Amino acid sequence: MHQFIVSAATEGAQSPLMPSWWEILVVAVGFAVLLFIVVKFVVPAFEKTFAERAEAIEGGIAKAEKAQAEASAALEEYKQQLTDARTEANRIREEARAEGAQILAELKEKAAAEAARITEQAHVQIEAERQQAVASLRSEVGTLATTLAGRIVGESLDDDARAARVVDRFLDELESQNAGAAK
Template identity: 70%
Template sequence: MIGTDVILAAGEGANPLVPNWWEVLVTAVGFAVLMFIVVKFIAPALEKSYQDRVDAIEGGLEKAEKAQAEANAMMADYQQQLQDARVEANRIREEARTEGAQILAEFKEKAAAESARMTEQAQAQIAAERQQAVSSLRSEVGTLATSLAGKIVGESLDDDARSQRVVDRFLADLERSESARTTSAGAAE
């Protein structure tokens, strides 16, 4: 009970509703010192930190806007280049088609010319071989006909002029009969 006696002794003469002016003065001085420290040191530091953060955010936004603008410009440039590349590719493709068609036409023309040349050459070769075969056949048929005629007649037909006439007449008769047979076979069809 000692603690309650001290409180009663100190508080008997004081009114609890009236403040103690010394306590108010000490509290006011402490508050003023604390306020001075806050206003002089802490508030400027907080204000500087706040301003730095605002500047960083605004600077970041400006950078982001610049980067966005650059990105949009680059995108537009890229799309233009892409469009130009597509146009160029289409032009090159059309040129290649045109050149391909031209080359194909040239190859066809060359092939046709080569074919005509080969056909002409083959016909000339066939004509030459035919002429050679006819000449060789005439010679052999002539020799055989002369020999056969000599055996039939019983005398030698060594006279070249006479034997040549006989051979020519024989071959002419043979050709006439062959063409008559071909004509009659064509008419029968």
């Protein structure tokens, strides 16, 4: 085979492996035109698309980073507000407890004062009723004693002044006997 290639080259005929010069020239011109079209039109379109995508991706990343930063700031603000709200709730709860204790103390004080007032009023009323009962008893005892004394003595003690003196003296003696016996 080696002999065939050498003999074909020597004869001036073209070898099937080696193209002719005008085929090389046409292919080179076609390649140059195709290269020009690719460089002039296709590559800028690809570069433009690539730049737009890169810009969109970088913008998306920047937006995502910004959104992440805003979300982190919002989370921190929320945590701070939550802490403030808990602190405020504890303060309000403590104020309510203190106010409740104060109201309870005031109500107890008012109830004690009202009880003391009612007790004092009851004592005054009891004392007044006792005085009224004593006066009523004196009058009845005096009348009974005068009537009894009049029956015993045999004369009428209708003289009111004298009857009152007799009754008073009798009751004073009774009271002094009771006071001496109580001691």
